[in-house]
Amino acid sequence: MSIDIGITGLAKSGKTTVFNALTKGKADTGSLGPHIGIAKVPEPRLQVLANMLQPKRVVSAEAKYIDIGAPLKAISGQLLTELTNVDAVINVVRAFADESIPHPEGSLDVDRDIATTNLELAFSDLGIIERRLGRIEISLKGAKAPERQGLLREQELLAKVKADLEKDMPIRELRLTADEARTIANYQFLTAKPLLIVVNIGEEQLPQAESLESELNSHYSRPKRRLITLCGKLEMELTQLDNSAAEGFRAEFGMKESGLDRTIKLSYELLGLLSFFTTASGEVKAWSIQDGTTAVKAAGKIHSDMERGFIRAEVISYDDLLKCGSLAEARKKGLLRLEGKSYIVKDGDVITFLFNV
């Protein structure tokens, strides 16, 4: 199970270009979506572990990107389901100037376009809420006391969320009780998901990329919402080169880190994800999980049999393992801990799951 990230934005903002850059894909920018692709999650510790343990295979965690490829207000049915199932949303906003590519709104305006997409996301949620409120209304007519209570609570919560959405307040920024948050989670609302705004700049704007990013972030950075600048076109072209040539280009353009690595890392931060590693069967693998995940659930991420037949986990932190140089040495030093089902997995844990099937 990978992390799924949906790519939205206005027409001709560079969604498919950014999608290609992220997934090293070659989707035709002229073609309609949806495009679906996989990206390896950058995790420098994975290579260090591989150098030490010399496994047969090294396997990165993966993120799945979905370029919806249709305007938000036009999507429904299967495509809407696809989008509401994602874990996080990327909104591509056009900042590059190119007269040969007409902007749907007739002019470049990053703030306006961010506001427009936010409205569209909210509009999709309002549609879901209204349909549900209508159904609750009908159910209430024949409902018996216990059922009635639950329906009334849900009605009240949805009415509150609706009023906030109408005041431009996305669900991810609402203060909800744990109970309310659970109810809301069932709906997969789009404005409840972490949002990464990718401002797609032209090559000529690269020297200002950093200052533009911090200026925009001072307006747009909120809980579970962040903004980055990225030159989609250049990043897409760089994916076609080998690593050292790409590095050379980056240096020339004064780009410190690959825009793709930054995009994935930021999405991970917004989602509260961390990495753990497994080393069984000669394969060193990185996995991503939500902060706070228990050992038994982490095992389930690898295979449902491992969750069902979970016995215990043998755990060592990445740093401790590095100090020991090998798992055998770590075992000798007594640094391999035995942990049970409810152990909360920490970032960088190297884990061997013991299970029976």
Ligand SMILES: Nc1nc2c(ncn2[C@@H]2O[C@H](COP(=O)(O)OP(=O)(O)OP(=O)(O)O)[C@@H](O)[C@H]2O)c(=O)[nH]1
């Ligand atoms: N000059 C310039 N052109 C770009 C940049 N990014 C994207 N483009 C071009 O803009 C056009 C639209 O890009 P796409 O990636 O297809 O945009 P999109 O949002 O997927 O477009 P639709 O799916 O048609 O709504 C393409 O011709 C791209 O090559 C950029 O940074 N600079």
Ligand SMILES: [Mg+2]
């Ligand atoms: Mg497209």
